[in-house]
Amino acid sequence: MGEILKVSNVEKYYGNKGSLTKALDRVSFSVSEGEFTGIMGSSGSGKTTLLNCISTIDSVTAGNVIIRGADITRMNSRSLAKFRREELGFMFQDYNLLDTLTGFENIILPLTIAGENHRSAVDKVNEVAKRLEISEILEKYPYEMSGGQRQRIAAARAIITGPALILADEPTGALDSKSARMLMECLESLNTGMRATILMVTHDAFTASYCHRILFIKDGKIFNELVRGADTRKEFFGKIIEVVTLLGGDAANVL
Amino acid sequence: MYFKLSLRNVRKSFSDYALYFLTLTFGVCVFYVFNSIEAQKAMMHISSSAQQIMKTITWLMDGVSVFVSFILGFLIVYANNFLIRRRKREFGIYMTLGMEKGKISRILISETFIIGVFSLAAGLFAGVFLSQWLSVVTAKLFEASMAEYRFIFSLSALLKTILYFGIIFVIAIVTSTVVISKYKLIDLINSIKQNETPKIKNPAVTTVLFILSVLLIGTAYRLVLKNGIASFDRMLAFECVLGAAGTFLFFASLSGFFLGLFKANRSRYFSGLNMFIMRQINSRINTAHISMSFICLMLFVTIGIFSTGLGITKVLNKGFRDAAPFDVSLSVEKDADLSAILSEHGVKLSDYSDSFIQYKEYSFKDDSLTLGTVLSKVEDQIPPEGRDTVIKRMYPMPVKLIRLSDYNRLMELSGKPGLSLSGSQAALLTQYAWSEADLQSLLENYISQGSHLNIGGADYSVYPRLLTEGIVNNGYDIFVLVVPDEAVQKSAVSGSVLCFNMRADSVAAQDRFEDALMAKGIPARCVSKNSVLAQAAGSKAIISFVCIYVGIIFLITSAAVLALQQLSEAADNKHRYAILKKIGADNGLLSRTILKQIAIYFMIPLALACVHSIVGIKVANDAIRQIGSLNAALNIVITAAAILLIYGTYFVATYLGSKKIILRN
Ligand SMILES: Nc1ncnc2c1ncn2[C@@H]1O[C@H](COP(=O)(O)OP(=O)(O)OP(=O)(O)O)[C@@H](O)[C@H]1O
Ligand SMILES: [Mg+2]
Numbered sequence: 001m002g003e004i005l006k007v008s009n010v011e012k013y014y015g016n017k018g019s020l021t022k023a024l025d026r027v028s029f030s031v032s033e034g035e036f037t038g039i040m041g042s043s044g045s046g047k048t049t050l051l052n053c054i055s056t057i058d059s060v061t062a063g064n065v066i067i068r069g070a071d072i073t074r075m076n077s078r079s080l081a082k083f084r085r086e087e088l089g090f091m092f093q094d095y096n097l098l099d100t101l102t103g104f105e106n107i108i109l110p111l112t113i114a115g116e117n118h119r120s121a122v123d124k125v126n127e128v129a130k131r132l133e134i135s136e137i138l139e140k141y142p143y144e145m146s147g148g149q150r151q152r153i154a155a156a157r158a159i160i161t162g163p164a165l166i167l168a169d170e171p172t173g174a175l176d177s178k179s180a181r182m183l184m185e186c187l188e189s190l191n192t193g194m195r196a197t198i199l200m201v202t203h204d205a206f207t208a209s210y211c212h213r214i215l216f217i218k219d220g221k222i223f224n225e226l227v228r229g230a231d232t233r234k235e236f237f238g239k240i241i242e243v244v245t246l247l248g249g250d251a252a253n254v255l
Numbered sequence: 256m257y258f259k260l261s262l263r264n265v266r267k268s269f270s271d272y273a274l275y276f277l278t279l280t281f282g283v284c285v286f287y288v289f290n291s292i293e294a295q296k297a298m299m300h301i302s303s304s305a306q307q308i309m310k311t312i313t314w315l316m317d318g319v320s321v322f323v324s325f326i327l328g329f330l331i332v333y334a335n336n337f338l339i340r341r342r343k344r345e346f347g348i349y350m351t352l353g354m355e356k357g358k359i360s361r362i363l364i365s366e367t368f369i370i371g372v373f374s375l376a377a378g379l380f381a382g383v384f385l386s387q388w389l390s391v392v393t394a395k396l397f398e399a400s401m402a403e404y405r406f407i408f409s410l411s412a413l414l415k416t417i418l419y420f421g422i423i424f425v426i427a428i429v430t431s432t433v434v435i436s437k438y439k440l441i442d443l444i445n446s447i448k449q450n451e452t453p454k455i456k457n458p459a460v461t462t463v464l465f466i467l468s469v470l471l472i473g474t475a476y477r478l479v480l481k482n483g484i485a486s487f488d489r490m491l492a493f494e495c496v497l498g499a500a501g502t503f504l505f506f507a508s509l510s511g512f513f514l515g516l517f518k519a520n521r522s523r524y525f526s527g528l529n530m531f532i533m534r535q536i537n538s539r540i541n542t543a544h545i546s547m548s549f550i551c552l553m554l555f556v557t558i559g560i561f562s563t564g565l566g567i568t569k570v571l572n573k574g575f576r577d578a579a580p581f582d583v584s585l586s587v588e589k590d591a592d593l594s595a596i597l598s599e600h601g602v603k604l605s606d607y608s609d610s611f612i613q614y615k616e617y618s619f620k621d622d623s624l625t626l627g628t629v630l631s632k633v634e635d636q637i638p639p640e641g642r643d644t645v646i647k648r649m650y651p652m653p654v655k656l657i658r659l660s661d662y663n664r665l666m667e668l669s670g671k672p673g674l675s676l677s678g679s680q681a682a683l684l685t686q687y688a689w690s691e692a693d694l695q696s697l698l699e700n701y702i703s704q705g706s707h708l709n710i711g712g713a714d715y716s717v718y719p720r721l722l723t724e725g726i727v728n729n730g731y732d733i734f735v736l737v738v739p740d741e742a743v744q745k746s747a748v749s750g751s752v753l754c755f756n757m758r759a760d761s762v763a764a765q766d767r768f769e770d771a772l773m774a775k776g777i778p779a780r781c782v783s784k785n786s787v788l789a790q791a792a793g794s795k796a797i798i799s800f801v802c803i804y805v806g807i808i809f810l811i812t813s814a815a816v817l818a819l820q821q822l823s824e825a826a827d828n829k830h831r832y833a834i835l836k837k838i839g840a841d842n843g844l845l846s847r848t849i850l851k852q853i854a855i856y857f858m859i860p861l862a863l864a865c866v867h868s869i870v871g872i873k874v875a876n877d878a879i880r881q882i883g884s885l886n887a888a889l890n891i892v893i894t895a896a897a898i899l900l901i902y903g904t905y906f907v908a909t910y911l912g913s914k915k916i917i918l919r920n
Contacts, residue, residue: 085839110838117522118525
């Protein structure tokens with residue numbers, strides 16, 4: 001199994017010389033192909049910052065981020081956009097769907113931007129939609145969909161280009177527990193069925209329990225790592241709760 | 256405190272305000288300039304007739320300014336409310352933090368006040384300088400020599416500008432206060448949620464509406480092309496209503512129709528960000544179509560008045576020299592010795608001039624030689640619109656004859672070569688070749704037929720060249736015949752004319768002569784070069800000033816409304832472009848998308864306005880043909896250049912502004 005992502009000694013500072021925030025402090029880890037990795041940590045610990053640095057939306061202060069052998073910290077903005085288009089898929093807490101486009105059009109957008117032929121693009125959309133069970137809602141506008149449906153549309157958009165890495169920032173953050181479960185099952189099937197590599201930030205221990213491995217971040221540093229191994233999801237969930245409690249505050253705070 | 260807060264707001268959102276501010280400044284500037292015309296005459300050496308005309312121009316500008324202030328007032332109130340709506344969210348936050356509506360209103364009032372004061376000051380400053388330039392143009396129009404250069408400043412125009420714009424700003428402040436007082440906190444907070452629900456219209460309905468709109472516009476075109484615009488009647492009003500209704504319907508259904516059409520072409524639709532652009536425009540045009548329609552109609556009016564206005568001044572420009580070949584001409588419609596009459600009344604010609612010419616006009620009492628004798632030979636070339644009138648009114652009028660010796664003396668006085676005719680030749684002369692291209696070609700055609708005329712029983716061949724020199728100031732006749740002296744023997748004298756040029760300072764002398772004539776009550780028609788010139792220059796000035804004034808105001812108003820809408824849309828779209836960027840669109844693609852989107856918004860109203868204008872200009876041309884032909888092509892080029900410059904500037908500024916808003920992190 002090849003290494004898809006390698007983060008080494010990444011640092012990210014915010015602010016000027018007067019007031020400096022170390023949002024990321026010498027973070028290093030790697031993700032191999034087909035892995036489903038979670039990142040947890042309390043609010044303000046630097047999760048979003050880490051994801052933004054990996055997703056090329058933000059630039060690092062020091063260190064390297066290597067995705068499929070390419071060091072994205074050394075790319076110019078033009079090749080970054082191309083790289084984002086070809087190698088990365090995104091999911092966000094607030095979906096980030098375009099409200100003026102239908103579900104179908106939202107999903108096909110990354111392909112049209114990449115200049116793909118419309119026939120094969122349409123076929124791909126229909127195929128992904130079938131897999132994520134959203135074929136019925138493709139012609140609806142985002143405002144006509146439920147939160148869970150929107151997030152599945154976003155998931156479809158994230159994987160449509162067959163990216164090396166799918167990055168998700170609290171994808172279940174705005175969903176109720178039932179929708180969250182459906183979405184996570186859906187991501188799980190993408191991971192196992194299509195061998196998609198997923199890196200997901202979450203607050204929620206239940207959501208995190210779908211991952212193979214969890215990285216805990218505190219004050220911009222990797223603080224702990226938890227691997228699911230042969231555990232059932234329930235057992236893994238219990239372990240996560242333990243670490244979270246250890247991290248600070250009690251479990252009730254996190255759930 | 257509020258003043259400071261609002262000053263900071265204005266400074267912070269300067270780029271939002273910049274276009275608005277510049278538009279206001281430009282409006283104030285134009286307003287001042289066209290109201291300061293009265294003061295300009297101080298600098299010029301002009302005749303009393305020109306002064307009279309200047310009064311008329313000033314009076315007319317007063318009227319137009321009222322109209323213009325309505326347009327600018329609309330723009331200011333609209334822009335003001337627009338900027339408030341843009342900032343609903345900011346106000347919502349102030350209010351949740353416990354700020355009262357009254358205080359928010361006060362912030363707004365100070366903002367409007369700041370912008371108002373600054374744009375007034377800047378506009379007046381620019382206006383004072385620009386009016387110097389306009390006074391040079393006016394002096395050129397009136398062919399007046401600049402008495403001496405003096406800095407022109409019109410206090411009355413300054414006060415008037417301040418008064419009018421003061422009233423407009425007060426109205427803007429009142430309406431914004433009313434708007435704010437109507438807002439509920441819940442609306443302000445909810446405006447944070449971006450997902451407005453796009454109204455999607457039934458494609459079948461939009462297609463039917465679109466076809467209907469095209470039919471309406473087409474019918475209006477056909478009717479107006481058939482009926483012309485020579486008379487302002489109920490039919491014309493109906494055609495205008497039809498065209499306007501068609502325009503509104505057109506914009507209401509356009510985007511839906513094209514979205515449908517575009518979607519059918521899947522490879523086009525699913526290429527790059529085309530789909531995004533189409534949806535974007537479709538979602539906005541549903542709400543923007545009313546302003547789009549108004550903008551289209553305003554642009555149409557602008558193009559129309561610019562190009563026809565320019566055309567008319569060209570026509571008027573060309574020929575007043577031929578219309579007034581001498582400084583003064585006196586005429587009566589009987590056989591009289593005009594110089595004797597003058598000295599009887601105590602007006603000595605020698606006080607004014609060294610030499611003068613008197614001549615007589617002759618005609619036949621019976622209808623053996625009438626205008627119809629000549630015109631009926633080329634009747635089929637008379638434009639069909641005017642044919643009936645020409646046949647009824649002009650045909651029965653007798654042709655006037657001028658003796659060749661008189662003609663040659665007149666040519667000598669005006670320093671032009673004389674003419675020699677064989678004993679059996681008669682020459683056609685028209686003084687209006689410069690303005691009436693149709694008439695000129697008609698007469699030339701008649702001449703080229705090698706016609707013969709029967710004058711007092713004898714046969715005369717027509718001299719092979721059309722004479723176009725002036726023989727009297729503002730003559731009534733569309734053409735006369737110059738004949739060998741003996742040919743007039745059997746005719747009767749129908750009028751007497753006296754022409755002369757002034758010895759010294761012609762402008763002042765003409766005024767003095769006219770005053771003397773007036774004082775003595777001499778019963779003769781006196782036409783001075785001054786008055787011909789003042790009238791020509793006056794109508795030219797009136798038409799071009801009104802056209803430029805109204806045209807510029809319309810143009811900047813429509814461009815500013817479009818720009819404001821687009822800039823605010825850019826702010827709304829910021830998050831959409833951010834999404835596009837996240838899913839891999841690079842800055843180049845985003846810039847191109849922004850450009851396309853704004854270009855479509857700017858182009859669509861202009862495109863329909865151009866189509867309207869093609870019809871409008873054609874119709875106007877037909878109407879104006881009767882006083883002369885417009886050189887349409889050149890005027891359209893000039894108009895296009897003016898529009899491209901102003902509208903294009905707004906377009907570029909909007910594009911750069913939007914790009915900055917959207918791509919800035
Ligand atoms: N643009 C910024 N400018 C300055 N500081 C920032 C910026 N973005 C984040 N920070 C700081 O960096 C630190 C990490 O922020 P980050 O958004 O990564 O937290 P997070 O782990 O995602 O928190 P949450 O769970 O609340 O989303 C915080 O202390 C935050 O204040
Ligand atoms: Mg976060």
